[in-house]
Amino acid sequence: MIAVRELVKRYGGTVAVDGLTFTVEPGRVTGFLGPNGAGKSTTLRMVLGLDAPTSGSATVGGMPYRDLPSPTRRVGALLDPGAVEPGRTARGHLLWQARGAGIGRARVDEVLGLVGLADRGGHRIRHLSLGMRQRLGIAGALLGDPGVLILDEPLNGLDPEGIVWVRRLLRGFADEGRTVLVSSHLMNEMEATADHVLVISRGRLVADVGIAELAAGARERVEVATPDPGGLSALLARAGAAPAPAGDGRLEVTGMDAARVGELAAAHGIVLHALVPVRARLEDAFIRLTGQNGRAADGAAGEGEAEGEWVR
Ligand SMILES: Nc1ncnc2c1ncn2[C@@H]1O[C@H](COP(=O)(O)OP(=O)(O)O)[C@@H](O)[C@H]1O
Ligand SMILES: [Mg+2]
The missing domain is CATH 3.30.70 (Alpha-Beta Plaits)
Known part of the structure; x- marks a missing residue:
């Protein structure tokens, strides 16, 4: 379980996360939704102990991530698939990650297989497509066979087949009783992926609701x-x-x-x-539930770019 309480993060004058409180339950896929700039990545970095909160707390299994014994075996994360050494091979990258976490080589080939990269292990990362790099990032998150999976925009750059594959993977994880938190800036991407959604806008929580409930509220x-x-x-x-x-x-x-x-x-x-x-669109439900126009460049002063990403 992931618990975020009154979490705040300021960067100078920017309030990236503005008093977030939510709980991510095991056994279901929780979508973490919001337009670009809403504060999703900042929140996830704080959950993973990579960024210190200005105030408030984030815990995994009741403890701050940094206090977890063997955290990489408990929590698997994909934050930025670009943050890899492009000259390394896919397998070399995973071996490096595994070594750091005290995980054996056999698991590296196992996760390469799990993400459909069994025959790409020897390829240099710079020669992998964006979709394959996403798969490699997910492989890294799976290395420790963790009970908690945190993925930041894992569907970015994936082809339709890859998207279906990630969805199945997340579903399988949740069905095994694990905790899955997955972010996206695309409302409709989450429609077929998440059981539950947390919607944030400008660092604030605007909805914490089951996907069925959300869809039921959308107008036909x-x-x-x-x-x-x-x-x-x-x-x-x-x-x-x-x-x-x-x-x-x-x-x-x-x-x-x-x-x-x-x-x-x-x-x-x-x-x-x-x-x-x-069919009712989740996006409509978002607008109805929150009173916010998710596309809003209109209205809000100067925030158009950050808030303009609810595209289908
Ligand atoms: N390291 C940083 N320094 C300054 N501002 C940042 C930093 N990281 C994020 N921000 C700002 O915080 C806000 C939220 O960003 P982010 O968490 O990346 O949003 P999201 O992941 O939802 O797109 C944005 O306004 C962004 O510019
Ligand atoms: Mg982000």
Whole structure:
């Protein structure tokens, strides 16, 4: 279990982490979400004892990371996959890491196999793709067969196959009762990955919620194409739905399901060219739950860059 209490980190005038309190439970995958600059990496570095909190505390299994006996066997972490010696081979890198942690050579080949790099052990890191370097970083995190796994943006740079693979890996870990904390700046990436999400914005916690609960709160939409958007729009509005023009004669309708939209159109002789229910987006749920526009460059003064990364 990971416990963060009233955690604060200031860098000069910048408040990177602003009073975070949360608990990461074993047996499930917890997504740590927030736009770029929200304070995710800073929080994870403090959990791993790589950065000292300005105030507050972070513990793993009830203890600060630095006080853990043989910490690399208890906690596996991937922070920055770029922070490796590019001239080393994949196996050489892992051997170096294993030696530092008192872990035997056999485990190195085991984790290379686990992450699908069995035949790349002899390749120099500079010749590995970004996706393979992510896999190598994950291999390093797995070396100590840890009960707690902390991965910072592990899906970055992965191809679709790699993303599916990481998801399975994390699921397997959680199902074994281990603790898994995985960060991402992409809302929808977490939709298929996490059981539970912690959402932060500007160093503050804005949601701590189960993924099912979050998705249930998201609004369903229906996209409709019709040669008579004005007529359909008026009709739907009278029936209590909220239609909004979406260009090219298309409407985006909330507050009514696709079947009812189709029935109303038919009853009034309005032709439909398309009628598409759109699955609720986690991003919408985020906005609804927190009252924040996750895309917001609009509104917030000067913070546009940091807050503008909720892209799908
Ligand atoms: N070593 C540092 N020195 C100064 N500012 C930093 C440092 N590390 C992070 N920050 C700032 O703290 C904020 C949070 O950064 P970070 O934790 O990297 O966010 P995230 O991982 O969510 O993208 C940002 O404004 C960033 O510029
Ligand atoms: Mg980060």
